[in-house]
Amino acid sequence: MRMYDIIANKKNGKELTKEEIEFFIKGYVAGEIPDYQVSALMMAICFQKMSYEETLNLTLAMAHSGDILDLSSIHGIKVDKHSTGGVGDKTSLVLGPLVAAAGVKMAKMSGRGLGHTGGTIDKLESFTGFSTNLTEQQFLENINRIGFALTGQTANLAPADKKLYALRDVTATVDNLSLIASSIMSKKLAAGADVIVLDVKTGSGAFMKKEEDAFQLAKEMAAIGNGAGRKVVAIVSDMDQPLGYAVGNAIEVKEAIATLNGNGPKDLTELCLTLGAHILHLSGIAENENEARLRLLELIENRKALDKLAEFVEAQGGDANQVYHPELLPTASITMEVPATMTGYIFHIQSDEIGISATILGGGREQKEDILDLSVGIYLRKKVGDAVSQGDAIATIYANDLKKANEAMKRIQNAYTYSTEEVACQKFIKGIVS
Numbered sequence: 001m002r003m004y005d006i007i008a009n010k011k012n013g014k015e016l017t018k019e020e021i022e023f024f025i026k027g028y029v030a031g032e033i034p035d036y037q038v039s040a041l042m043m044a045i046c047f048q049k050m051s052y053e054e055t056l057n058l059t060l061a062m063a064h065s066g067d068i069l070d071l072s073s074i075h076g077i078k079v080d081k082h083s084t085g086g087v088g089d090k091t092s093l094v095l096g097p098l099v100a101a102a103g104v105k106m107a108k109m110s111g112r113g114l115g116h117t118g119g120t121i122d123k124l125e126s127f128t129g130f131s132t133n134l135t136e137q138q139f140l141e142n143i144n145r146i147g148f149a150l151t152g153q154t155a156n157l158a159p160a161d162k163k164l165y166a167l168r169d170v171t172a173t174v175d176n177l178s179l180i181a182s183s184i185m186s187k188k189l190a191a192g193a194d195v196i197v198l199d200v201k202t203g204s205g206a207f208m209k210k211e212e213d214a215f216q217l218a219k220e221m222a223a224i225g226n227g228a229g230r231k232v233v234a235i236v237s238d239m240d241q242p243l244g245y246a247v248g249n250a251i252e253v254k255e256a257i258a259t260l261n262g263n264g265p266k267d268l269t270e271l272c273l274t275l276g277a278h279i280l281h282l283s284g285i286a287e288n289e290n291e292a293r294l295r296l297l298e299l300i301e302n303r304k305a306l307d308k309l310a311e312f313v314e315a316q317g318g319d320a321n322q323v324y325h326p327e328l329l330p331t332a333s334i335t336m337e338v339p340a341t342m343t344g345y346i347f348h349i350q351s352d353e354i355g356i357s358a359t360i361l362g363g364g365r366e367q368k369e370d371i372l373d374l375s376v377g378i379y380l381r382k383k384v385g386d387a388v389s390q391g392d393a394i395a396t397i398y399a400n401d402l403k404k405a406n407e408a409m410k411r412i413q414n415a416y417t418y419s420t421e422e423v424a425c426q427k428f429i430k431g432i433v434s
């Protein structure tokens with residue numbers, strides 16, 4: 001078999017065989033096929049697209065290119081959740097403890113933030129001493145004992161995707177639905193869970209700006225998961241404005257704690273209940289989603305989900321006292337209100353600009369090695385549809401550097417657009433694909 005022929009076949013619109021796909025993935029990971037040939041193939045895929053069979057075969061080849069996590073020592077059904085990423089997305093911090101309190105076993109692999117979106121690991125490091133440096137054995141033990149554990153991505157999980165993604169990133173070949181779906185699902189399959197719940201974001205702050213593309217991606221990922229023998233549900237949710245009100249690290253942890261206390265923002269609470277209800281149902285813990293939802297609400301009301309968060313934080317070396325006293329989490333020294341530039345209704349909030357503003361304050365990374373200031377962030381006082389008068393605070397900035405705070409202030413102001421007419425709120429959960 002020759003890589004040249006594989007490229008030519010795809011360029012001419014032919015469907016690649018399983019053998020051809022496995023050949024190029026194995027050869028690429030082994031360093032036998034050079035970047036320039038794989039780049040040409042990626043570009044041919046972007047123009048000629050891939051069938052479902054090709055996408056499934058690519059996903060499986062990438063998933064098996066490195067370690068497959070063995071979760072067999074965890075009792076019962078294992079669940080994983082993935083979000084395609086967005087601004088203010090602290091869902092895992094709420095959802096993990098919430099479903100664990102209901103008896104679910106959630107094995108979560110998370111990343112750090114880069115660019116305008118935050119990372120769950122960074123947020124959790126707001127708890128003094130918290131660490132995701134668990135051995136595989138500790139990770140599995142914690143899931144068995146607590147129901148929820150979180151670790152960083154292991155180096156050898158789907159290495160083909162790591163290499164391919166870096167290549168796609170610099171060759172303008174990221175935005176192909178089949179390539180995105182296979183990239184995400186290869187990591188999920190290698191992570192070993194039986195049930196995979198996907199939160200596919202759509203809107204200005206998301207990877208998929210258009211709703212129809214988000215649905216297409218959700219369908220493709222669900223089909224791949226099913227094809228690989230996993231139960232999958234994908235929820236398409238709005239990211240046309242940040243999720244909740246808090247954007248940063250410690251500030252998002254505080255909002256997650258408030259949500260587990262029953263005082264969370266409506267959108268975040270709704271998302272966690274919807275994802276959680278599907279998880280309970282697919283895990284066989286609840287008969288249907290309605291019953292599951294009631295159970296989750298009860299776990300919030302009786303504070304068992306909050307206690308679960310404390311248990312999880314402590315098991316990973318963190319100070320559980322901060323769960324019950326969030327005022328002890330990192331706090332910035334400067335507070336600055338952002339005034340509305342006109343009177344009217346909030347029409348739109350450009351989410352990525354809010355994420356970039358948090359990065360400017362020091363809460364996000366421009367480069368992989370940047371050290372974060374976990375105490376800084378932004379609290380949105382007004383969201384889409386809210387009425388405002390000129391000069392009202394639309395957001396509060398928490399900073400440790402006045403110059404950065406002023407820069408963030410301008411950006412946040414520019415991220416907001418107004419309407420003189422009332423603005424109807426958009427549907428937050430756009431749909432569910434299973």
Ligand code: URA
Pocket residue numbers: 165174179180181183184207
């Ligand atoms: N996230 C991934 O993991 N892969 C993609 O291709 C795009 C987003």
